Amino acid sequence: METTGSIKLIIESKLENVPLIGGAVRGIASALSLDDVSGYHLELCVVEAVTNVTKHAYTLEAGNSVELNILLFPDRITFQVCDRGKSLDPAKVRLLRFDPQKRETLPESGMGLFIMHALMDEVYYETESGLNVLTMSKYLRR
Amino acid sequence: METTGSIKLIIESKLENVPLIGGAVRGIASALSLDDVSGYHLELCVVEAVTNVTKHAYTLEAGNSVELNILLFPDRITFQVCDRGKSLDPAKVRLLRFDPQKRETLPESGMGLFIMHALMDEVYYETESGLNVLTMSKYLRR
């Protein structure tokens, strides 16, 4: 299907730049007339993905670039997060399991991939000749 | 002065992509806690600049790329709009002159450069080996 618009966003791998990507995604959602909660969800998934690249693929080392492609289709919005760092080991995708009554079981991390899978309609991860691409799509009812 | 954050946004030279850049800028302004009117003014200046590149530098021909760098400094935000199309003739910068009582004198175009100069604290345009860069800065009171 043909896109009805697209934009590429690039930041250097520093946590201080992540809110800029996040703000941009929320602003784009608002320009597309999405409601506040949907805009927050899109920002959240992108921020989780970009933070993961910064922290895990580039182990918080500055000087690398994180690229986000946003593709608009008539029925959905697609985000591609690209990096050339360490690849994601699919075994890392975990369920979120804890007992709300037992404080010691509560997770303090490991919720990012869960959130992306829960909020997006489609998530997949591919590595080809050193380029890692996480693709996430959300269908839009407009 | 060192930046406290930066992001690069790239679109293909099509008018349909301009709202994506505009939405992104407004979202970033909001993430920086700027008020709505200030966010609108930043979006407006960037949209005027990017529209000008699409319309005038690339004469509405798709397949070219328009690049926006956003640089955050402790005291200001700077936008650089870059293209490799036709350069701007500085003689084109006009004052906005009309008689509000005489409808036939009202301008229907030629207001973009006026708006950028009026809303930004600093605007300049440079061409070096085929690369045109329009730089606009706004000081922030935060």
Add this chain to the structure above:
Amino acid sequence: MQLHQNKMGDVLIVRPLERRIDAATATEFKEKMSEWIGAGNRRIVLNLSEVDFIDSSGLGAIVSSLKKIGNDGDLVICSVRETVMSLFRLTRMNRVFDILSSEEEAIGALSRRL
């Protein structure tokens, strides 16, 4: 660009249903307005309640509609958000157009005239 329209007496009320009037949509806006003016509408209310972004191309399209109406009619604007209002002020177009807070007041202003 979607424009909602209805008539009250001889006043045409136009309300854009999209958030943006910019370079991508200005031409279509201008054409539709031009059609309605061509069909004899001379008193028009433009309700901008849904619009939170207008650029110079959008403003130019609104000015073009006013010029097309000519001197025997008027285009009155209402329900302008603070953001968009700042563009009318910056370009002094707030001295060209009557800008009223509600659709009722805008219709009233047009009815008292002529």
Add this chain to the structure above:
Amino acid sequence: MQLHQNKMGDVLIVRPLERRIDAATATEFKEKMSEWIGAGNRRIVLNLSEVDFIDSSGLGAIVSSLKKIGNDGDLVICSVRETVMSLFRLTRMNRVFDILSSEEEAIGALSRRL
């Protein structure tokens, strides 16, 4: 990250003054909370009225504070925006924390306990 704090009896009220609790600010949030808990604060209200973005790192930092308080105290949350609330629901953290609409109610809930 700026955190506003004040005490009402033995309840510490913490209100982040920034819009985001994310990977860039979570560590600082966690450290400051940890300091206050270390200084003996066991009943804490976290007022999220200014916060319109929390990611998994921010949520993790809040959970970490609760765990640090241990079982002889509590962390109660108030004034959560609809957006942020959706994250608590999605991760089922709304069943871990008491989430109340106002600061007064949150203080009340903590005072009735113990």
